Amino acid sequence: MFKAIMFTFFIKAKNKEKALKVVNKIKNESSELEIVSIEPYWKEDNMFVVESSYSLDLNKPELAVFITLRVVNILGDDIRIEGPNIYENGLLDFSGQCCDSRIPGVELISFSIDNFER
Numbered sequence: 001m002f003k004a005i006m007f008t009f010f011i012k013a014k015n016k017e018k019a020l021k022v023v024n025k026i027k028n029e030s031s032e033l034e035i036v037s038i039e040p041y042w043k044e045d046n047m048f049v050v051e052s053s054y055s056l057d058l059n060k061p062e063l064a065v066f067i068t069l070r071v072v073n074i075l076g077d078d079i080r081i082e083g084p085n086i087y088e089n090g091l092l093d094f095s096g097q098c099c100d101s102r103i104p105g106v107e108l109i110s111f112s113i114d115n116f117e118r
Contacts (some may be wrong), residue, residue: 001115002056002064005071007033008110009050010041019048022105029074029103030054047107056113061092068094068113075109076101091116 009026013019019038027033033052041047054071058064065084072079081096095112 002058002061002113004056004113005054005068006112007050007052007054009052009106010108010110011048011050011105012046012107013048013105014046016040016048018105019050022103023050025103026050026052026075026106030071061094061115064113064115065094068111072096072098072109072111075103076106 011019011022036051038050041049076098078100079098084092084094086092093114098109
């Protein structure tokens, strides 16, 4: 089962308060996103990493990929995808990056789905 789309947003902001303002803009674009964490990016000052998820609960891979692309398209353009990669026993993963966010302050969006059991 594809439980969720996992997103990582790289946000350019001077402090956590300003990063949270950008997070609110992200949530305005897709209210179903659940924020998991907000942390400073260890490689670069003035950058925050926001981990979030978007609930799917789908069994059909084609529908999971379609909805993923639809949600990513709301957030930005210039989408680069990897996969879908198909493995034994019907396991599949699909991921990519969005390099041109429609949300000011978001530098990069990374996303992925899979149906691996954890």
